[in-house]
Amino acid sequence: MINIDELKFDEKGLIPAIVVDAVTKKVLTLAYMNRESLSISIEKELTCFWSRSRQELWLKGDTSGNYQHIVSITADCDKDALVVMVEPDGPACHKGTTSCFNDGVFQSEERHEFSYEGLMKLIEGRKTDRKEGSYTTYLFDKGIDKILKKIGEETTEVIIAAKAEDRKETIYEIADLAYHVMVLMIEQGISLEDIHRELASRHVIDHKVKQEKMT
Secondary structure (H helix, E strand, C coil): CCCHHHCCCCCCCCEEEEEEECCCCCEEEEEEECHHHHHHHHHHCECEEEECCCCEEEECCCCCCCCEEEEEEEECCCCCCEEEEEEECCCCCCCCCCCCCCCCCCCCCCCCCCCHHHHHHHHHHHHHCCCCCCHHHHHHHHCHHHHHHHHHHHHHHHHHHHHCCCHHHHHHHHHHHHHHHHHHHHHCCCCHHHHHHHHHHHHHHHHHHHHHHHC
């Protein structure tokens, strides 16, 4: 860990802070911190910025309730910019959107961004707006028993591929299994954040158990 004194603040005493959702990895906003606001952020584990327009400290969430709980703060190689990983209580943007970055400037026709969140939204869309001919729609139409049957089948395929030590086939079958599990999640109202929180809680428990065994 580096010391705050090692960071390079600009001539106005500020350093840019890119705020990122620790779960979704989505960029939420770009703000600025000075030494005081950074110290407050670390002490409270809540993002505190310097408002350039109002010329005052700004604890994010004080008025809106949309606090950003800090997971980590990392400096870049030049130590003149920060990435702040957070767990937000609500929208980051004053316009009420999750992120301040919403207006597209360019999108490649050949390359497409993939995210689990995007896939979940697509699957959810197939449930709310049943597109004819869609396999996902077919699964929702057939219901929970069909979804569970497919998960069982795909689990078996993963086991067979892994047992055969076929890495390529194992990856393929794991992807199939992951997709069908995500269909189940949408069917039962389970979010990626729900799974993240559960795994995070187990990580803490596992860490404690390992420490106990070492002592």
